[in-house]
Amino acid sequence: MASESPSIEHSQKVNAARPIFLALAAWIVPGLGHLLQRRWGRALIFFVAAGGLAVVGYAMRGEVFTPLSSDPFGALGFLADACSGVSYFLPRFLEAAGPDISRAAGDYGTRFIAAAGIVNLLGVLDAYAIASRRRS
Amino acid sequence: MVVFALLVSIVLAGLARRTAAERIRYALWTLLAFLLVGVGIAWLMYPFSR
Numbered sequence: 001m002a003s004e005s006p007s008i009e010h011s012q013k014v015n016a017a018r019p020i021f022l023a024l025a026a027w028i029v030p031g032l033g034h035l036l037q038r039r040w041g042r043a044l045i046f047f048v049a050a051g052g053l054a055v056v057g058y059a060m061r062g063e064v065f066t067p068l069s070s071d072p073f074g075a076l077g078f079l080a081d082a083c084s085g086v087s088y089f090l091p092r093f094l095e096a097a098g099p100d101i102s103r104a105a106g107d108y109g110t111r112f113i114a115a116a117g118i119v120n121l122l123g124v125l126d127a128y129a130i131a132s133r134r135r136s
Numbered sequence: 137m138v139v140f141a142l143l144v145s146i147v148l149a150g151l152a153r154r155t156a157a158e159r160i161r162y163a164l165w166t167l168l169a170f171l172l173v174g175v176g177i178a179w180l181m182y183p184f185s186r
Binding site: 041042045046048049050052053056111112115119122123126 | 139140143144146147149150151156159
């Protein structure tokens with residue numbers, strides 16, 4: 001059996017890396033993975049939904065979990081928050097007064113921020129599936 | 137609750153349906169379901185809040 005030429009092997013490696021690159025793009029900026037694949041509707045949906053949940057959460061002064069949390073809920077909360085990509089770093093711009101979970105609104109805001117991460121995670125998985133041809 | 141349900145419904149509709157009309161219909165249906173179930177569960181938990 002003849003071996004494949006280097007150009008075909010390189011092309012296959014590039015094609016295998018493309019879904020991963022698009023998934024990373026979708027993680028960093030909600031909707032970017034779909035935008036790069038010209039899926040305008042899904043790009044807009046994930047950008048508005050994930051971004052909207054994060055912005056509303058910060059407006060309600062929700063808490064953003066840090067990676068140094070000692071309890072399991074804090075660790076899970078950090079994982080959810082980190083899934084929102086660049087939105088994780090927005091509190092310093094949008095939450096000048098800092099989080100306030102002594103009020104119910106702050107508690108809801110914390111859930112909104114975590115939900116933004118989970119919604120973005122759905123977007124990452126969808127972008128990956130489309131790029132690897134598992135979805136149309 | 138309404139804002140949360142609306143945004144999540146939009147995402148679910150975008151994933152589950154293909155055309156704009158189908159997405160809008162599905163989003164409205166899931167939004168209504170979220171709100172009804174949310175209020176329903178709240179009422180179910182009400183006796184235990186006292």
